[in-house]
Every structure is written in structure tokens, then in C-alpha cells.
Amino acid sequence: MKAVREVLSGTKSLLVGMRLTLREFFKPTITVQYPHQTLPMPERFRGHIELRRDPETGKALCTACKLCERACPSDCILVDGVKLEGEKKKSVTDYHLNFTQCSLCGACIEACPSDAIQFTKRYNLASQTNDYRNMDLVQRFKDQPEKK
Amino acid sequence: MIAPKESTAGTPSNETFTLNLGPQHPATHGVLRVKLTMDGEYITRAEPVPGYIHRMHEKMGENRTWAQYLPNTSRVDYLSAMTYTHAYVGAVERALKLEVPLRAEFIRVITSELNRISSHLVGWGAFVMDLGGFTPILYAFDDREKILDLLEAVTGSRLTYCYYRFGGVVADVDTAFLEGCKAFVKHMRPRLDFYRALVTDNIILRKRLEGIGMVSAEMCRRYGACGPVLRGSDVAYDVRKNEPYSIYNQFDFDIPHYPQGDSMARYNVRMDEIEQSLRIIDQAVAKIPEGPIMGKVPRVLKLPVGDFCYATEAARGRLLVRVSSDGKDTPYRVRLRTPCFCNLSLFEEASKGMLLPDAIAFMGSLDLVIPDIDR
Ligand code: SF4
Ligand code: SF4
Numbered sequence: 001m002k003a004v005r006e007v008l009s010g011t012k013s014l015l016v017g018m019r020l021t022l023r024e025f026f027k028p029t030i031t032v033q034y035p036h037q038t039l040p041m042p043e044r045f046r047g048h049i050e051l052r053r054d055p056e057t058g059k060a061l062c063t064a065c066k067l068c069e070r071a072c073p074s075d076c077i078l079v080d081g082v083k084l085e086g087e088k089k090k091s092v093t094d095y096h097l098n099f100t101q102c103s104l105c106g107a108c109i110e111a112c113p114s115d116a117i118q119f120t121k122r123y124n125l126a127s128q129t130n131d132y133r134n135m136d137l138v139q140r141f142k143d144q145p146e147k148k
Numbered sequence: 149m150i151a152p153k154e155s156t157a158g159t160p161s162n163e164t165f166t167l168n169l170g171p172q173h174p175a176t177h178g179v180l181r182v183k184l185t186m187d188g189e190y191i192t193r194a195e196p197v198p199g200y201i202h203r204m205h206e207k208m209g210e211n212r213t214w215a216q217y218l219p220n221t222s223r224v225d226y227l228s229a230m231t232y233t234h235a236y237v238g239a240v241e242r243a244l245k246l247e248v249p250l251r252a253e254f255i256r257v258i259t260s261e262l263n264r265i266s267s268h269l270v271g272w273g274a275f276v277m278d279l280g281g282f283t284p285i286l287y288a289f290d291d292r293e294k295i296l297d298l299l300e301a302v303t304g305s306r307l308t309y310c311y312y313r314f315g316g317v318v319a320d321v322d323t324a325f326l327e328g329c330k331a332f333v334k335h336m337r338p339r340l341d342f343y344r345a346l347v348t349d350n351i352i353l354r355k356r357l358e359g360i361g362m363v364s365a366e367m368c369r370r371y372g373a374c375g376p377v378l379r380g381s382d383v384a385y386d387v388r389k390n391e392p393y394s395i396y397n398q399f400d401f402d403i404p405h406y407p408q409g410d411s412m413a414r415y416n417v418r419m420d421e422i423e424q425s426l427r428i429i430d431q432a433v434a435k436i437p438e439g440p441i442m443g444k445v446p447r448v449l450k451l452p453v454g455d456f457c458y459a460t461e462a463a464r465g466r467l468l469v470r471v472s473s474d475g476k477d478t479p480y481r482v483r484l485r486t487p488c489f490c491n492l493s494l495f496e497e498a499s500k501g502m503l504l505p506d507a508i509a510f511m512g513s514l515d516l517v518i519p520d521i522d523r
Contacts (some may be wrong), residue, residue, distance in 0.1 A: 006351075013351040020346045021283065030290075042297075044304035044319065073216035105219035105310050106318070119304065 046104040047120035048132075051095060051141040060141055061116035062092040071111035074101045092116075092138060099125075099132035164192055167504075171200045175278045175508045178518030182495075182511075184504070191507055194499045196492055202522040209471075209482030214240055214449045215314070217482065221469075222308040224484060225520035227270055228463035230256075230263040233312045235469040236482075238393060238458035240314050243451045243473065251439040252316035253395045258329060258432045259299060259311065260460075261425040265336070266295040267463035268418045268425075271515040275415065276347055278512040279356055284347050291339055298328045314449065316442035329433045333426050340423060348419060357412040361510030363498050364409055371497075372490040375465020376421065377514060380414035382407040387461035398435075399428050411513035418515070450477055464488055464515055488520040 032039055041047075051060045064081020076098040081090040109117055125132065167184040170176035179200035185193040205224055209217050221236045222229030234256060241248060248256075269292040273285030296306045302321050303311040311317055347353055363373070365381040378385055384405040388396040404420030406413035451473035459468045465487025472481040491514045499507045 010351050013349070016345055017350060020342060024287075042301040042304070044301065046304040071216070073212050073219055103219045103223075103308070103310075104305065106304075107216065107219075110318070 041121040041123070045119065045121050045123075046106060047122040048099050048102060048104070048125070048135070049097060049108060049117045049137070050120050051092070051137050052116050052118050053141070060092050060138070061114050062095065062112075063089040063114055063116070064092045065090075065113065067111045067113060068108035068117065071107045073105065073107060074098075074103055076102045077108060095137040095141075097135040097137055099135050163187070169194075171197075175511060176518070177274060177516060180492075180516065180518045180521065184507075186504070189503050191499055191502050191504060194496050194507065196495055198489075198492070198518070198521045200522070201519050203519070205523045206482050206484060209479045211478065213477050214451065214479060217479065218313070219308070219310050222310050223519065224486060224523050225267075225462060225464065225467075225488070225517045226307055227267040227517055228263050229307065229309050230260045230311065231460045231462040232467060232469075232484075233310065234260060234394070235458050235460040235462075235467050236471075237312045237314050238460065239456045239469045239471045240449070240451065242458055243454070243456040243471070244314070244446070244449070246315045246445060247443045248316055249440045249443055250395070250437050251320075252441045252443070254432050254436040255317050255321055255441065256312060256394055257396065257399070258321075258429055258436070259302070259309075259317075261428045261432075262295050262299060262329070262332075263309075264463045265422050265425050266292045266299075268422050269295075271418060271463070272343070272347075272415075275512040275515065276353070278508055279353065281347070281353070284343070287339075287343070287346075291336060294332055294335065298325060298332065301325060301328075313442065313445075315445040316440070320441045326433050326436065329429055333430050333433075336422070336426055340419065343419065348415070354412065356506075356509050357410065357415060357513065358408075359410050359412075360506050361411040361414075361498060361502070361513055362409050363494060367494055367498065371494040373465070373494055374487050374490060375462070376414050376417040377465065377491050377494075379403065379405040379417045380513075381409040385466075387459050387466050391459060393458065393460060396428075399431050401425075401427050411510055414513040414515075448477060450475065451479075462487055464517065464520065465491065484523055486520045486523060488514075488516050488518075492516055492521055 051062055053059070054061050062079070064079050066079050069077045069079050078094065078096040079092060080094040081092045083090045106119070109119065164185050164187050167186050169182040169184055171179040171181040176182065181197040181200060183195040183197055184191055205220050208220055217236065218233065221233040224232050269288040273288030276284040299309065300306050302319065302325050303309040363377060363381050365383050368378045368381050368383065374385070382405055384403045386403045387393065389403055401424045404417050404424060406416050451471070453473055453475045455470060455472050457468055457470045459466055467487060468485035470483040470485070471479050474480040495511065495514065499510060502510065
């Protein structure tokens with residue numbers, strides 16, 4: 001008697017499971033065919049940092065004050081700058097980021113008094129070389145076309 | 149059916165052998181090693197050997213400023229990062245007597261509860277996968293994805309949020325997020341019924357969990373076990389109710405608890421907690437006030453000399469952060485009392501005489517996160 005009941009309840013469980021699974025089967029697929037398709041990154045997505053441009057002068061906003069360097073918990077940032085003739089503030093000459101240690105916490109961005117850095121939306125960053133150990137953000141900044 | 153009660157484990161023959169479960173075993177969810185002394189299929193001794201993913205999070209606190217420790221907090225239990233950051237900022241806020249604006253507290257509650265649901269969904273999916281049912285984890289991840297999308301839009305990150313700051317939260321939420329929360333609550337309730345029909349009522353699951361992995365309230369007390377493990381042993385202890393922090397006392401929710409003390413009870417506690425978290429989110433989204441999201445915070449943080457504690461209910465139990473300050477701008481000591489460490493401690497005693505597959509199920513019901521044990 002007990003065995004019969006167990007078989008019955010087992011079959012019922014199975015049928016219920018099958019029914020629910022089958023119902024899911026006919027739902028529309030939501031798979032995104034990465035890498036042929038990608039989803040848009042949200043506004044606040046935290047990729048590695050980059051230098052921001054002053055929309056008026058086209059130069060980097062960074063004044064090499066080194067506050068971000070000090071705020072970073074993982075010591076990933078190295079900044080240097082020079083004082084150019086006729087300018088009130090320093091301009092950045094070197095901005096190196098060791099992205100392999102960056103935890104994308106945003107402390108640097110929050111620390112910056114001139115709003116000179118921002119997160120990128122890059123995420124396809126797998127690499128077989130040491131590229132990200134020493135990213136030259138000033139060079140990257142120069143290579144980027146000015147946005148109008 | 150073989151009843152574990154009739155095991156020969158009490159009188160081990162001299163033919164025991166040692167079996168390593170982990171550190172690379174899928175059922176140990178990461179890198180936990182359990183040294184099993186087996187008598188046939190029965191466990192005579194299960195000795196957990198943690199330490200394979202030790203990253204010195206407590207020590208790291210001593211060589212960085214108070215604010216620089218924030219990213220660490222989301223990397224201890226990476227599945228419920230919000231509650232960990234909450235405990236740490238709470239301890240510092242308590243020391244500095246900082247006021248947190250009401251809107252920020254609401255945001256904290258909403259994001260913490262979302263995080264709890266996503267954590268339970270992973271726990272649920274992985275647990276069922278340990279038992280051999282692969283499909284449910286895909287459903288769980290589908291629903292969890294909705295939470296991650298919501299949180300990503302607000303925090304910029306999908307797992308290690310680092311979203312709370314001393315005195316508030318770093319970025320405000322928008323109406324899209326609040327609408328998204330409402331839509332999620334609406335979506336999730338029928339999904340819970342679906343989960344119940346598909347998995348909870350399934351006879352195979354019940355046979356594998358009911359009456360297995362008995363943990364008594366007394367054992368929980370001896371080992372300091374907490375969270376769903378404790379509540380599965382009929383102790384309705386939840387930090388959110390018993391020592392309310394933040395604004396949890398403004399919400400109406402229950403503490404699910406089950407008297408059986410077996411794996412099924414712990415499973416049921418988690419499923420019911422998802423329901424309760426949805427209730428909290430529902431109320432919080434309806435009541436969230438307008439206002440600032442950051443209180444007044446001094447530019448350079450220097451804590452007064454002393455010890456400061458703050459406990460939160462993380463997804464896996466009571467998390468206590470204790471910070472000691474000697475008046476400098478770095479902590480003197482950061483201590484994390486994490487739930488999984490205590491929950492793992494009782495494994496050795498409770499798994500004595502169990503069949504190996506039952507022990508795997510039992511371990512799954514403890515819902516361990518290994519970085520939380522090692523930290
Ligand atoms: S995001 Fe954090 S870890 Fe990364 S560079 Fe900025 S401060 Fe350093
Ligand atoms: S804090 Fe801002 S301005 Fe100062 S060095 Fe860093 S990026 Fe430049």
C-alpha cells in the first residue's frame with residue numbers, strides 16, 4: 001500500500017515538474033547573442049577610469065593634485081604634472097593606472113576636486129599581455145578624438 | 149531506504165579511510181576543504197579545513213583609512229555585499245555620531261533587501277543543484293538578473309556594490325529604480341509559487357531533506373550559529389527584529405522559523421524570507437521620502453578612541469563589525485564576526501554518522517559562502 005502511494009506521489013511530482021518546465025519552454029527567449037549582440041551599459045557602470053576633457057579648452061581637466069592617488073585604497077594611480085607658463089594650475093603629464101589592482105571602488109573619482117576623471121563603459125578587457133598593469137591614461141586621452 | 153540512524157558509525161570498524169571533499173569540489177562552493185573520515189558510506193568524522201581563500205581582510209583594515217576599507221566590505225560575503233557594507237558604515241557612523249538622512253536609510257533598506265533576495269536565489273539554486281537538479285538554478289538566475297539590473301543601474305556594479313558611505317549613500321535612486329522595484333515585487337510573488345510547485349513540493353527533494361541534518365537550538369547556541377540555520381531550529385532570532393538597526397522597526401514583517409531543525413526547515417526559512425523581503429521592499433518603496441542622501445560628514449575622518457560595534461542581519465545570519473580606534477585616521481583593528489564561520493563550525497558535530505550524499509545536502513542547507521568563512 002505504502003509503495004503504491006509513493007509511486008503515485010512520485011509520478012505526480014514528476015508530472016507537475018514536467019508541466020511547469022514545458023510552460024517555460026514556450027516563453028519567448030531572452031538570450032542575448034553575445035558577442036554579436038550586446039546590451040547597453042547603464043549610465044553608472046563602473047569600467048576603468050579615464051581623464052575628462054574640458055569642453056572649452058579641449059585639454060584635460062586634471063590639475064595633477066594627486067588627491068586621487070592618495071585616496072586609492074590599492075595604490076593603483078601614479079600622477080605627475082608640470083606647471084606651464086602662464087597658467088594658474090598644473091597640467092597633467094603622466095597618469096598611470098595599474099588596472100590589475102583596481103577594485104573599481106570610485107574613491108578616486110569622489111576625491112577629485114576638479115571632476116577630472118570618470119568611469120568608462122569598457123568591459124571586454126581580457127588580455128594575454130600585461131597591458132593593464134600600466135595604462136597610460138594621458139596617452140589614451142590624446143588618442144581620443146575630441147567630442148564636439 | 150537506508151536509515152542513517154542504523155549507521156555503524158558509533159562503533160567504527162578499523163577500516164576507516166580518509167576522503168577529501170574539496171578544496172575543488174563543486175559542492176563546497178569555492179575552496180573549502182572537508183577532511184572526511186569514512187566508514188564505508190558513513191561519515192565518522194568531518195573536519196572542515198578552511199583557509200584556502202584567506203585574504204586578510206581584517207588585517208587590511210589596519211593599513212588603510214576608514215573610507216578606504218569600504219571596498220573590502222563587499223568582498224567578504226560577495227553574495228550579500230550590501231549588508232556587510234551596512235554594518236561597517238554603521239559602526240563608523242555610531243562612533244562619529246553621524247546623522248543619516250531618512251531617504252538614505254530607506255535606500256539602504258531597499259537595496260539590502262533586494263540583495264538578500266538575490267543572495268537567497270543563488271543559495272536556493274546552488275542548493276538544488278547540489279542535490280542533482282540543474283534546471284532550478286537557471287530560473288533562479290533569471291530572476292536574480294532582474295535584481296542585478298536594478299542594482300547595477302543605481303550602483304554601477306553587479307556584485308561588489310560599495311554603495312553606502314559614512315552618512316548616507318553615494319548616489320540617489322531615481323523613479324525608474326523605484327518603479328523597477330515595484331515591478332519586481334509583482335513579478336516575484338508568482339515566481340515563488342512557481343518555485344514551490346516545481347521544487348519545494350517535489351517528492352525527491354523532500355525525501356532528501358526531511359529529517360536529515362538535524363541541528364538543535366542548543367547546538368546552534370553552542371556554536372553561535374545564526375541566520376536561517378538558527379531559525380530552522382525554531383529560534384526566531386533576527387537582528388532586524390531583535391536589535392533593530394537602521395529603520396527596520398518601521399516596517400511590518402515576520403521572522404519565518406520552523407521547529408523541525410532539519411535541512412528542509414532551513415530551506416523553508418530561506419524561501420519564506422524572500423517573501424518577507426518582498427514585503428519590506430513593497431512598504432519601503434511606498435513610503436520613501438524625498439530629501440538629501442548624504443548627511444554632514446567631516447572631510448577628514450578621525451574616530452574617537454574606543455570600540456564600536458554594529459550588527460546587521462546578512463543573508464546568512466548575524467554579522468557584527470567591530471572597529472577599534474586609537475584616534476588616528478586608520479583603524480586600529482577591524483573585526484568581522486561572520487555568520488558562515490559559525491554555521492560551518494557545527495558541521496563536524498552534526499554530520500557524524502551521516503551518509504556522504506546526505507552530508508552534501510546538509511552542507512548545501514547551511515548555504516556557506518567560503519570567502520565569508522576565511523575573509
Ligand atoms: S576605482 Fe578605486 S581602486 Fe580603482 S583606481 Fe580608483 S580609487 Fe583606485
Ligand atoms: S584628484 Fe583629480 S585633479 Fe587631482 S590628480 Fe587626481 S584626477 Fe587630477
